[in-house]
Amino acid sequence: MIYPYIIPSILALSAGVYILGLRRAEKVATYSGGLSELHSLPTHYGVFAALCCAMPALLVLVLWMIFEEKVITSMVAGNLPADLLRQSANELTLVINEVKNVAFGGFTATSGNPAIEKAAVAYMAHLTSARNMVSILVVFCSIIPAWFAIKSIGKDLRARNLVEGAVRIVLFACAGVAILTTIGIVFSVMFEALRFFQAVPLTDFLFGLQWSPQIAMRADQAGSSGAFGAVPVLTGTFLIAMIAMLVAIPIGLLAAIYLSEYASSSLRNWAKPALEILAGIPTVVFGFFAALTVAPIIRELGTALGFTVSSESALAAGLIMGIMIIPFVSSLSEDVIHAVPQSMRDGSLALGATHFETIRHVVIPAALPGIVGSILLAVSRAVGETMIVVMAAGLSANLSFNPLATVTTVTVQIVTLLVGDQEFDSPKTLAAFALGLLLFVFTLALNFFALRVVRKYREHYE
């Protein structure tokens, strides 16, 4: 059973091939009159040979890992008793799962069924022999190309260019993973959202003023017919994000100005990390601070002043969320303000401007793109924040701009729609994906806008 050790084996093999390639390159160099005669450095030849050894083998292995499940399952499924095979596709999947559970020794309810026991034994046998074969194939796929690679090492082999090319491919693949993941997420959300829009018209979703996703699951059940107007949820999101930004932008920006322009370097050196600790507090901790400490204070204060304040309010959630995102604004803004060249400040001071005039008229405008960037990042954070709102702002979707009322946000609704037992073909559950798509489109637009702003102002000082 070499299969579990196949990756370490390939790596060890590659390391050996690297040394062989290196040796061979050095030998070639000695025969042809010194290292300068080689096209590339000996290490390039070594890396080239090692890559030729590892890459094809890993490729085969990855392909196998992707298709292993399917191949083995189809082999087992073909040999199942006829009565098990006659079932619908969904039930067949269940049977196969049971087979796997028995095979891997997991918990199962029907392990007494002899047909399944038999299939499980067959499954394990197929898996073991297939894995052994793959292991041998992989070893061949590493040794043969490596042998050819080492043979081909000569003073004219352009190993450096080949290695550079391989590095480029690896870097491209890494960038590709990030992009493909994004695309995958978008599509997975979009397909579910499209199913939702088959049940609920897009216009109802975007312009409906009532959000009440509880619908009857069975025909005889008493329940509302469901209303999927996203407007109250969106206004709740904007209301809370706005309150948060009203707290975070002034405090964060002014703190950044103080830290970068007025504070001594020793003060800055401990104050800045201290501010950043704020970003490290888990949002759920902020959430219960908001719900248990801030919200009651706001309620008492509001009641004393004669307002009607619900015990879960947008104000409490927004205030605490604002505190939470202060470090996003202050830390990034401090960096960009600090990066404004001293010559700008000198130029202004030499004209007789005061320190604050210099900051207001020269430093801030020069740092503006970065500041806008930090604010937009904070907005994205505020819009996407869930935990604080769940705990401090409530769950009911009121269409209200009153910060003292209970509101809800997009992310909170997604959570409440998806927790608990759900059926995945009712509009109620699918609404979560539509909301997710809406949120995604919104933050995408925000990022796009941020990039435009930054690009517009980027070249202004240099």
Next chain:
Amino acid sequence: MDVTASRMTDQIFPIVAVGDSAEAHERMHVRPLDRKTIGSPFVDNPRMMCRDVDVFYGDKQAINKVSIDVGQNQVLAMIGPSGCGKSTFLRCLNRMNDTVSSCRVQGEISLDGIDIYHSSVDVVPLRARVGMVFQKPNPFPKSIYDNVAYGPRIHGLTRDKNELDEIVHTSLIKAGLWEEVKDRLREPGTGLSGGQQQRLCIARAIAVGPEVILMDEPCSALDPIATAKVEELIAELRTQFSIVIVTHAMQQASRVSQRTAYFHLGDLIEVGPTEKIFTNPGHKLTEDYITGRFG
């Protein structure tokens, strides 16, 4: 290297002459025992007077008992090897050294008879009266118009838009930039060429109506043609302002200045009419420097 050749090329870092480099090295790094300035550091009717000025960075003394006058409507050039303190001294004249927390200035520097380091003196109006142009052009990331209008705006020098337009106009004319930028006043100042940017910075300094303009190697980042334009400009500005210029290019000092001061390791070695300094220097160190024996 030929001594005259190194004199002719305006080298920023003149190369030590071959042959007596050890001797030159010693002269460059050992302070003369006699610290008395020779030549004529004082003038009749001075604009600024500096007496026994010491400057320290922390414990390190950068300027040592320097006394010199800045005359009316003339250009004073300050030359000397790198690190000799000429830029430090220049920055004392409008208290730009205040921004360096470790910097300490002793002695007396007065503008029109008033001690600028006295506790009652506000640094803001002082810097409006003693303007400064920096080594690297540093236009603000604003339009050409706003760059020039910056000083008048913060000092409230104008009552309305027309007056401001007028100040911007005359400042750009005085800086010799008007013809080149009159059609694009709203475009960013950072989009100009290096030489234009430096003249924009000069226009910006002029717009506040200073009495003295300090220039810290204003041409070291410019090409020869832009340098020639700025030098021409300095010659014209002299009729209205007193100018102190720090330069590494001795040719430039001889072209634009009436008086030249030679600094060496924080000491003011010699001051005199430019012609005399460059043809008949009174001190061995001055002579060695201007003949390119060290740099």
